[in-house]
Amino acid sequence: MLVAAAVCPCPPLLVPEVAAGAAPELDAARDACADAVGVLAASRPDLLVVVGPADESGTFRHGAVGTFAGFGVDVSVRLGAGEPGAQRLPASLAVGAWLLERAGWADAPVQGHAVAERLEPGPCAEAGEELASRAGRVALLVMGDGSACRTLKAPGYLDERATAFDAVAAAALGSADIAALKGLDDRLAHELKAAGRAPWQVLAGAAADAGLAGRLLYEDAPYGVGYFVGVWS
Template sequence: MLVAAAVCPCPPMLVPEVAAGAAPELDAARTACTDALGVLAAARPDLLVVVGPAEQSGRGVHPEGAQGSFRGFGVDVDVRLGRPARDLPERPLPYSLAVAAWLLERTGWSDAPVEGLGVGEALEPERCAEVGRELAVQAGRVALLVMGDASICRTVKAPGYLDERAAGFDAEAARALGSADVAALKVLDVELAHVLKASGRAPWQVLAGAAEDAGLAGRLLYEDAPYGVGYVVAAWS
């Protein structure tokens, strides 16, 4: 059963070494993520599952001990998902799960075993919900750390340039995530999310499926669009 969830954005810029001189601009987001992970720890789960967007090579299950790296950004930062594994997993973590691993290491997570799940952008809402239901029954007490960004089209300088629909999409997503509105998350516009490059859509809908019968309440801890990209942090308990 799902007992808690944290929703965090997944830009590698959250890692200060990657952000370099711009690191202070995301200090508030990092603090909110730390607070959200505190809610997960307080729930004392038997299993933590990290869910995040992934390209083809990163989709599927990433077992505890899987490693990731930010060396592609020119920094000497490596991370590991949870505790060390006897047999080192071969596949590297996708960046969304690597950011999650960095957050968990930063907060000293040691409360429960951890595994990761990379989901593709095209995963249909019904399948997302089904995956969420499957995750929720993997242990007696399951917590989710759900990674993903909102639109990348909030300003003319944003990676996706300005799209007038972006602010409305992001506002509805933030409202649903902040209030644990499972029904609203399930009906997020898939096509619009694709156009706006909102990587969190599928992971958020996995969360919706996992939380169907959990009766959790939500809190919005952060919502902003630095660099013209929508970032949302929320905690469910």
């Protein structure tokens, strides 16, 4: 059963070594993410699952390794404590693993679940239901960004629909509105390059019967990309 969830953005720029001289620009986001991970620890889960977007869906075991070498820095992370495994994490889960390492996570075993960015809403919700059934007390660290089309210099250029899409997503994440998350348009999300849509709908499926309340800790659009940090508990 799902007992808590944290929602965090997943840009590799959260890792200061990747951001380099621009690192201070995301300090507020990093602080909010640290607070969100603290809520997960306080929920005393039997299992923590890090959920994030990727090209293909897949499950990652405790100890899977991620690296930011592709972003120009020699920084590696591991999913949970213990011996490193052979699996290699996609970028979103590597950022989640970095957040957990930064927090000194040792509260419960950790698994990873990558969600294909084009996975339709129904299968996303079904995946969430399955994750919530993996242990008596399950917590989720849900990684994902909003639209990448908020400004002219955004990765997806300016799209006038982006602000409204992000407003709906932020309100749903901040109020644990499961119906609103399930109702996010997957085609529009793809057009707006909103990589968080599928992971958020996994969260909606996992939380269907959990009765959790939500709170938004951070909302901004640096670099023209919607970043949200929230907690459900």
